Amino acid sequence: MPPAIQIAHLDKTFAPQRGKQPRKALNDLSLNVAPGEMVALIGPSGSGKSTLLRHVSGLVTGDRCQRAWVSVGGQPIQQGGRLVRGVRERRSRIGFVFQQFNLVGRLSVLGNVLAGRLGQASTWRGLLSLWTDQEKRAAMVALARVGISEIAGQRASTLSGGQQQRAAIARTLVQGAQVILADEPIASLDPESARRVMEILAQINREDGVTVLVTLHQVDYATRYCRRVVALREGAIVFDGTPEELTPALLRDIYGAELDFALPTSTPVREAPPRAAERSRQPAEAFRLGTVNV
Amino acid sequence: MTAAQASLEPPRRDLRTSVVKLLSWAAIFGVLAWAWEGAEMRPLEFLRGSGNMLTFAKDFFPPDFHDWRLYLQEMVITVQIAIWGTALAVVLAIPLGILSSSNVVPWWVYQPVRRVMDALRSINEMVWALLFVTTVGLGPFTGVLALFVHTTGILAKLFSEAIEACDPGPVEGIRSTGASALGEIVYGILPQVLPLWISFALYRFESNIRAATVVGIVGAGGIGVVLWEVIRSFHYAQTTAAMIFIILTVTAFDVASAQLRKAFI
Known part of the structure; x- marks a missing residue:
């Protein structure tokens, strides 16, 4: 192989x-x-x-x-x-999961997951969102697997970060990514969300x-x-x-x-500052990515 | 102690900022003075002629609504001209807007498309109407074409500005699924820009109702034709009536469209 x-x-x-x-x-x-x-x-x-x-x-x-x-x-x-x-x-x-989730905020969770079929459905069917019942059911199964099937109809922008990332993983499942x-x-x-996301990735890898x-x-x-x-x-x-x-x-x-940022420590006192630093860095980084890509 | 005292001193205005400020004011007044000559500004004459103006103004009142059926009918036609002029422009501005976005197409596509759009909107609707009168003749359709061409140039620019400001993240997310370039636009870009696009289209519709009232003056149909005829034949009381129709219609649509736009943003 x-x-x-x-x-x-x-x-x-x-x-x-x-x-x-x-x-x-x-x-x-x-x-x-x-x-x-x-x-x-x-x-x-x-x-x-x-x-x-x-x-x-x-x-x-x-x-x-x-x-x-x-x-x-x-x-x-x-x-x-x-x-x-x-x-x-x-x-x-190839499924790709991004740090900033990169879901389309104004589409429903189901719509975002079905977008995973865009590479495989015929162009016009994909562009007009004419998904078959089978595809929709597969998307629901994928959402159930990552544990968010009950919010399939919600707009992606209303989800928490952890839920958005799980929707992004469901999209790779619908792609049939190897x-x-x-x-x-x-x-x-x-x-907590981080642990769940890693568990799901490990489970997909294992099963x-x-x-x-x-x-x-x-x-x-x-x-x-x-x-x-x-x-x-x-x-x-x-x-x-x-x-x-x-x-x-x-x-x-x-x-x-940078070692202190990468390693967790047993005492919460020392754990807090790196986390805060990590979080405060993210908007700046997102902005930089945005301007570079345009 | 001395440091604390020093910090209480208000910051001195430094010489450079003062000079720049002075020069800016000098420049503004310089431009106004320069334009005075060319614009043949004669305020005294306006004051001297104000007596005439008053007698003239008397002719406008009371408004003569005798032909109100005609005004209403022509006003409806004016709105209909604006509807089709805007609708055609929106349809064409979508692809042209995408083709003038620097984050979607390479420079050798968006530069020429943008220049054509610049040309379309730099020519006023009235001028377009004059040009179209020669091809399709007098009538509302000429007005539709004039609004359509001018508005396409404006909306394509506004639409592309919305596209260029959109978040590249979701677009990349869609790209990562193996979607086609068109799929990236339809799934990644359109949902992001749609509320803005609707708002821009409504705003242009609002402006086009105003524009449609004047393209009639060059023969492109609607209330403008009536307005031009009554002015030319010195029927000032009827002119006032037609203008009241215009003011009421434009105000009504402005208010309604502003409310509608609020709902989309």
Whole structure:
């Protein structure tokens, strides 16, 4: 069987911001993920975790370099810094879960979940939202699985963060995704919602054999839910192994000064400040992403 | 102690800001003075002629509603012109608005489309009406075409501005499902911009009712034709009556559309 995710010699350099040097986000990075694995990607902010994930689904392309390529389920996504033809069709089998959920706020939860069929339904049926009863039932089953079928008719914008993220996961289920890429899926959630979301991802991985690649900022979630942890630093892999092999010394090496933010501590007194810092950073980051993408 | 005392001192106005302020005022008055000449401003003449004005004004009152059936009928036609002029513009402005959005299409598409839209709206409805009179002749349809062309230019710009301000997150969410480019627009962008679009379309409808009352003056149908005829034939009492019809209709639609727009935002 081909690897679920195969990344070879991927480089990514972001265009220089005003008055700054061009920033190298990924540095000749290669990584293989076998089918059915659940792999955590950890590393300090700016280490390239999210960038790597976005390359896998072809939302971004790498630098123009002939050796670079990315494939999912044995089918190429990008080669030499260019998306391959038919990437949209491949994407329909790759679920993507975002930190900011990225649901369409004015659509119902069911509508958002059914959007997962857009890549597979015929164009006109999709655009006119003419979903079959079978598709609607599948969407309801997916919503029941993530535990929010009773709010299927509500507008997505009225949901809590945890519910929105679960709806986003239901969308990947309806896609029939063989691979789920989750980009900081719990960074914007409270601890209880975060635990539920990670449980659901782990359950889908366990029961359906769906390959999950998840970026996480907090190391304890990575070691608790994933049998394999890959650590990035400055766009390169610095650790690839089991949670047991991830020693405190290694973590200090990976995170440097950011270690306190990544590690939970037993005393709530020390836990509070990093959380607050994490939360206050998010709006700024969302804004930055917004302006860059436009 | 000294630091606390120093901080109580109100901040001094620095020289630079004062000079800039002075220069700004000088510039404003300079522009007004410059335009005085070209606009042939003669306030004294206005005062001297105010006696004539009063006699003239007397002719306007009381308003003569003798032909009220005609005014009502033409007023309805005016509203009908505005309805079709706006409706056609909305239909065409949707694709053109998408094609002038920098976050949807590459620059070599949106730049030319935007320039064409600029041209459509830089020409006034009256001028378009004059041009269309020569092709489709006198009548309300000319008015519809004039409003349609001008409003398309405006709505395409407003629609595209809404698209450019929309949140890229949901669009990327839809893209990640493998949707087509059209799917991204219909699912990711349209739900976000729809309330704004409806509000813009209503606002333009409101403006088009005002515009439709004047395109008639160049022969494009509606109350404007009546207005022009009664003014030209010095029937001032009837002019007042027609103007009252216009004022009441425009006010009614302005108020109604403002209420409706509030409901959508």
